[in-house]
Amino acid sequence: MxxxxxxxxxxxxxxxxxxxxxxxNWLFYETYGQFISIIHNIFDLSGDWIPTTGRLxxxxxxxxxxIISYSALLSVTNxxxxxxxxxxxxxxxxxxxxxxIGFWGFTIRSDIWGMVLDILAVYLFWxxxxxxxxxxxxxxxxxxxxxxxxxHINVYSAVAIGLYLLFxxxxxxxxxxxxxxxxxxxxxxxxxxxxxxETLFFRPAIYGFDLEHLWMNLKNFVVKSAPTLIPLxxxxxxxxxxxxxRREILSREPGKYIVIxxxxxxxxxxxxxxxxxxxxxxxxxxxxxxxxxxxxxMQVIFESKEDSPVENSxxxxxxxxxxxxxxxxxxxLAVLSVLLGVTGVLSVGGTHERLSQIKSCLSEMPTPVxxxxxxxxxxxxxxxxxxxILSWNYRLERSLGVPFQHGGVGGLIDSxxxxxxxxxxxxxxxxxxxxxxxxxxxxxxxxxxxxVRIDGGGEAx
Numbered sequence: 287m288x289x290x291x292x293x294x295x296x297x298x299x300x301x302x303x304x305x306x307x308x309x310x311n312w313l314f315y316e317t318y319g320q321f322i323s324i325i326h327n328i329f330d331l332s333g334d335w336i337p338t339t340g341r342l343x344x345x346x347x348x349x350x351x352x353i354i355s356y357s358a359l360l361s362v363t364n365x366x367x368x369x370x371x372x373x374x375x376x377x378x379x380x381x382x383x384x385x386x387i388g389f390w391g392f393t394i395r396s397d398i399w400g401m402v403l404d405i406l407a408v409y410l411f412w413x414x415x416x417x418x419x420x421x422x423x424x425x426x427x428x429x430x431x432x433x434x435x436x437x438h439i440n441v442y443s444a445v446a447i448g449l450y451l452l453f454x455x456x457x458x459x460x461x462x463x464x465x466x467x468x469x470x471x472x473x474x475x476x477x478x479x480x481x482x483x484e485t486l487f488f489r490p491a492i493y494g495f496d497l498e499h500l501w502m503n504l505k506n507f508v509v510k511s512a513p514t515l516i517p518l519x520x521x522x523x524x525x526x527x528x529x530x531x532r533r534e535i536l537s538r539e540p541g542k543y544i545v546i547x548x549x550x551x552x553x554x555x556x557x558x559x560x561x562x563x564x565x566x567x568x569x570x571x572x573x574x575x576x577x578x579x580x581x582x583x584m585q586v587i588f589e590s591k592e593d594s595p596v597e598n599s600x601x602x603x604x605x606x607x608x609x610x611x612x613x614x615x616x617x618x619l620a621v622l623s624v625l626l627g628v629t630g631v632l633s634v635g636g637t638h639e640r641l642s643q644i645k646s647c648l649s650e651m652p653t654p655v656x657x658x659x660x661x662x663x664x665x666x667x668x669x670x671x672x673x674x675i676l677s678w679n680y681r682l683e684r685s686l687g688v689p690f691q692h693g694g695v696g697g698l699i700d701s702x703x704x705x706x707x708x709x710x711x712x713x714x715x716x717x718x719x720x721x722x723x724x725x726x727x728x729x730x731x732x733x734x735x736x737x738v739r740i741d742g743g744g745e746a747x
Contacts, residue, residue: 287336287394288665290319291326297481302691303698306675308485310396312474313435318343318394334666340394348382348391351402355381355574358409362540362578363585370584373610377514377577385621386510389634390567396437401570403433404443408578411447412540423451423459427466435474438486439558442571446547453546454539500560507559507569509620514577516613520605521583534586541586544579551575563678640732641667644708647731652705652738656695658716662708674698684717699723702741708734 289296289308296315300307308315321343322336331339356378365371383391390397407429414422426447433440444467451460475483508515525531535541551572559568587602623629644662648655654670657663663675674695684694692698696717699707707724709716711733724737 287315287318287322287340288333290315291323291333291336295479295481297479297485299481300485300677300679301689304672304674305680305690305694307677307679309677311435311438311486312478312482313432314396314399314437317399317436332666336666337394341392344391344393344395344398347398347402348387351398351405352378352382354402354406354409355577358405358412358574359578359581361409361412362543363581365581365585365589367585367589370581370588373584374581377581380513380617381574381577384510384513384617385624386507386566386573387570388510389631390570395567396440397567397570400433400436400440401574403429403436404440404571405574407433407443407447408574415539419456419459420462423447423463424466427463428470430467431470431474434471439568440571442551442554442575445554446543446551446575449546449550450543454542494562495557495560496562497560499562499564500556503559503564503566503569504556506566507573510566510617511569511573511576512616512620513610513613514573514580516616517606517609518576518580518583520609521580521587524602524605525583531586535583538582538586540582544575544582548575548579643732644734647708647729647734647736651708651736654704655706655708656699656704657708657734658710659708693718695719702739705739707737709737711735 289306296308296312298306298308318340322339325331325339325342326335356375359374359378360371363370363374365374381387387398407426410429411422411426414425426443430441430444430447433443447463448460451457451463525535536545555569555572558564559566584606587606624632641661644657644659645667648657648662648668651669654673655668656670656674657668658676660676660678662668663673665673676695680694684690690697692701692703694717696715696719698704699716699719699721700723702723707716707721708731709721711730715721721737723740725740727736727738729736
């Protein structure tokens, strides 16, 4: 975002100085960058305000996402039941402001708007599919392209809608969806620079997958999605063991849609959420599909007519209500455990204080100065002219022997490129460099020692 606001190229080679990388797709930078630029121009704000103004746009996304999620649940189910409408509204709020998204909603990342646009595609598709199917697929394709343009793994609803049209044998509609979607994607790829393509699609496959990561993210998703997941599990049980329920669900187009799509989306989500470095943010869109599936089943059970074969005024509805209460209570207990300090993170105040102290130290260091901390290296933290900002990918690629200009940070240190360094107290080397051209000043900054270049690259802080 700092690059965008200052008119610099967003996508540059991560293997050349300053080794920075733009992880996300182009629309993320365009929308957030424009929003930040407008706010800064109106109020004449400095670059220090970029995180704050950017977070405001994320909050706008959450508010818009609440409206769209609620509209999508209503559009798909077409319910007239006041009780279900109230449940769907609470669900929409929980999806956007519940513990699964949590602090993610106050970050400058592509996940929020990518998720919202995925949901928007579902809303547009079902809003027009019954009366104007070609309008539905064209509008959905545009929304799907926008979701992909925020984060290029956001293809959840593209898979869902595509599979539904395929299994419904709506081939012309499927071809229209595919053509419009890939027309826009192809245009973006054609216009994009080489660095854009290299960054998003041709980087070394360094991530790897980890079963421990898979389990941790899945566990967090289950606990944080209890209000929709527990009722859905009850309804899936009824679906599997009740022929009448299966017949009723599959006789409805939304029922077919969710039955066809939810398992492929789940498999895709689990796969990408199991890679090293992944978190439960990969479950954001799937959490909506869980809510959508629960909504479809709820409608069948609560709005079934008296002559319907699934009329269950007794056990099924009772079990569903108990499951809903259990789900909300489980979520409430989980949130309460965080608020009481039993588990989780309630405040990032400690991180703020730590980074503020590091910023104060950096302001007194000769520049350019390097600190091996991603957040402390940001331009409003580090006074260097375009400081070196290393992502966690950098360390993985260095360990794999991927070549970097000037030998990476270690090579720059060996050549005396930096006037000063902040080095972890116990570190004997930094990125492979023994730091022989630097001397300790005797000053400490939190967990770092301050070093300056021996040849007089600056006075000791």
